[in-house]
Amino acid sequence: xxxxxxxxxxxxxxxxxxxxxxxxxxxxxxxxxxxxxxxxxxxxxxxxxxxxxxxxxxxxxxxxxxxxxxxxxxxxxxxxxxxxxxxxxxxxxxxxxxxxxxxxxxxxxxxxxxxxxxxxxxxxxxxxxxxxxxxxxxxxxxxxxxxxxxxxxxxxxxxxxxxxxxxxxxxxxxxxxx
Numbered sequence: 001x002x003x004x005x006x007x008x009x010x011x012x013x014x015x016x017x018x019x020x021x022x023x024x025x026x027x028x029x030x031x032x033x034x035x036x037x038x039x040x041x042x043x044x045x046x047x048x049x050x051x052x053x054x055x056x057x058x059x060x061x062x063x064x065x066x067x068x069x070x071x072x073x074x075x076x077x078x079x080x081x082x083x084x085x086x087x088x089x090x091x092x093x094x095x096x097x098x099x100x101x102x103x104x105x106x107x108x109x110x111x112x113x114x115x116x117x118x119x120x121x122x123x124x125x126x127x128x129x130x131x132x133x134x135x136x137x138x139x140x141x142x143x144x145x146x147x148x149x150x151x152x153x154x155x156x157x158x159x160x161x162x163x164x165x166x167x168x169x170x171x172x173x174x175x176x177x178x
Contacts, residue, residue, distance in 0.1 A: 006102040093114045104130070
């Protein structure tokens, strides 16, 4: 039985978050069972974010819905996951037994730091499973900040065009006549 860990703020539970969570449950499916431990940042930790974040309980309920959907999809046992409050960026990953840590490219340094702490404490390293970013329609990664700003929705669909130049050319949309 494998033990998988992942963590984050999971604001808006967008397509990128869904891919991370799904990868964790897919590891269980491929391994014949196990346990997923999801660390969810506390309300205190989210105060450092550059944008407003929903409260812990709201975010937790969204993750529970996603996890229960994946349990049904992959035919896993209903009690194969746990969501706990993170009060620091490391959480239980440095001190508890886990086989895999699921990360995005932007959190690789955190996973490497966790493995360094584990090594210093005589623990075995956790296998890092990096999941690629999910790209929005504009080929820029989906992020909670972009959703908050109204640029995209949680699936990466463009909500408003960003003006790349403050003074676009008047002739930009005119057709050339022959």
